[in-house]
Amino acid sequence: KAGVTQTPRYLIKTRGQQVTLSCSPISGHRSVSWYQQTPGQGLQFLFEYFSETQRNKGNFPGRFSGRQFSNSRSEMNVSTLELGDSALYLCASREGQGYQETQYFGPGTRLLVL
């Protein structure tokens, strides 16, 4: 099976712009989670989608949003970009439940906000 794919891999934007990142989970996986990774804050949970429904959202402002499509592909959107949004954004798709669960991470999208 192909792994989790994220596009684009690198992105440069300026303050005030908006950006959309895409994640394609492993075939058959219905759960997709997003994480933000920065040197200062580390890895922080953004949100999780399951069967097109957002099940939870981390402590991020409303500028961060996402959605999931019927084929389980997910997008996240950040509006009105700020310098502090520069980060590696990781997507993970989940297989199994509970103890048997395994989260498979994608390579990430590195966003630089100038």
Place this chain on the structure above:
Amino acid sequence: AQTVTQSQPEMSVQEAETVTLSCTYDTSESDYYLFWYKQPPSRQMILVIRQEAYKQQNATENRFSVNFQKAAKSFSLKISDSQLGDAAMYFCAYRSRAGGGADGLTFGKGTHLIIQP
């Protein structure tokens, strides 16, 4: 809210030796999962090992094993016979069992493991 603390920003070990990475966590829950993830320089996070809180037996995966001390809220990772390919950032992570996983993972800040040839 749960917190995960990794007190060692960086560790160095000679190839073929054993190294232990520390992790402590804070939670009021009694049922949860703990994980160690590895993030090599290529940036793809990989699951190394996992532990379910109600299982007293420590998990092992080949050269990787954990020392899970529930009362002390400690979850250390031992890597035996260290190999050059083990060089990476290692993250300890917590997930609540409640909510079916919707809460996501809470990660520590990571430990950078260097393997000296």
